Amino acid sequence: MLEQIEASALQQLGDSLNKPDHGSATLSVNGKEVQVRVRRMRSGKVVYGYGYYGVRMERTLLLQLLCSDPDCPQCKQTQSNWRSLHGEPIKVPEHKKKDSYSFKPLFEEAALSSQGRKYIARPAVLSCLTPCPANVHPATILQKQGWDLFDAAGFVAGGQVTDPKTGFGQPLFPSIATVQTWLDHQST
Numbered sequence: 001m002l003e004q005i006e007a008s009a010l011q012q013l014g015d016s017l018n019k020p021d022h023g024s025a026t027l028s029v030n031g032k033e034v035q036v037r038v039r040r041m042r043s044g045k046v047v048y049g050y051g052y053y054g055v056r057m058e059r060t061l062l063l064q065l066l067c068s069d070p071d072c073p074q075c076k077q078t079q080s081n082w083r084s085l086h087g088e089p090i091k092v093p094e095h096k097k098k099d100s101y102s103f104k105p106l107f108e109e110a111a112l113s114s115q116g117r118k119y120i121a122r123p124a125v126l127s128c129l130t131p132c133p134a135n136v137h138p139a140t141i142l143q144k145q146g147w148d149l150f151d152a153a154g155f156v157a158g159g160q161v162t163d164p165k166t167g168f169g170q171p172l173f174p175s176i177a178t179v180q181t182w183l184d185h186q187s188t
Contacts, residue, residue, distance in 0.1 A: 001027070001029070001066070002034070002036070002059075002062065002063065002066065004027075005025045005026070005027050005034060005036045006025075006036050006038070006048060008025035008036075009023045009024050009025040009036045009037065009038040009048075010023065010038055010046070011023070012024070012025070012038075021039055021040045022037065022038065022039040022040075023037070023038050023039075024036065024037045024038070029066060032052060032053045033051075033052070033053060033054070034050075034051070034052055034062070034066070035050070035051035035052075036048060036049070036050055036051075037049040037050075037051070050062045052065055052066075053086070060136050061078065063134040063135070063136045064078035064079070064134065064136050065078060065079060065082055066134060067079075067132070067133060067134040067136065068133065069132070069133045069134075071130070071142050071144070072132055072133070072134075072142075073140065073142075074132070074136065074137050074140075075132070075134065075136065107122060107123055108122075108123060109121065109122050110147075110176050110179075112149075112176075112179060112180055112183060114180075114183035114184060114186070117151065118151070118152070119149055119150065119151050119156065119179075119183065120149075120150045120151075121147045121148070121149050121150075121173070121176055121179045122147065122148050122150065123145065123146070123147060123148075124145075124146045124147060124148045124158060124159070124171070125143050125144070125145060125146075126143070126144050126145075126146050126159065126160045126169070126171050127141050127142075127143060128141065128142055128143075128144045128160055128168070128169035128170055128171070129141055129162075129167055129168050129169050130142045130144070130168060130169070130170075131166070131168055139167075139168060144160075144170065144171055144174075145171070145174070146158065146159075146160065146171025146172065146173055146174055147171070147173040147174075147175070147176060147178075147179050148173070149173065149179055149182075149183075157172065157173070157182065158171075158172055158173055159171075159172055160172060
């Protein structure tokens with residue numbers, strides 16, 4: 001998205017030295033104005049400037065504010081700091097009132113079946129090397145939720161899948177639906 005705004009601003013600049021030595025482009029993201037300014041120095045070098053909600057900033061900071069990954073710790077911290085600095089309300093999840101005597105299992109299980117066989121899916125927390133979607137910082141290890149599959153004999157499938165080229169990982173089964181789909185494809 002930011003690359004598109006940069007390209008639009010650069011297009012205003014043009015190739016000729018007779019054209020204006022500056023350009024800008026703006027886009028509204030989540031109700032906030034993102035601005036990219038570009039200018040050509042006398043040496044011919046192109047320099048970019050960035051703004052968010054009327055505040056000048058570096059590209060990396062803008063990328064962190066625009067990052068949409070809820071698991072990215074650096075971006076979450078930057079966005080939280082921004083909200084507190086600019087007086088925006090911080091979204092706090094609502095807590096439902098619970099009865100003090102309610103009983104809950106230690107962990108949840110889901111019973112599944114395929115081709116007459118019974119399986120149990122159990123939640124798993126996996127340490128996965130994950131890239132930043134905004135390319136603001138190097139890949140970090142994040143705890144991701146997934147599911148492992150068991151039958152009467154023991155472990156069947158689950159864990160994480162690692163891309164051999166990049167080393168980035170993700171849960172094999174991020175949801176119960178993916179476990180059921182996998183089971184359905186195994187039996188065909």
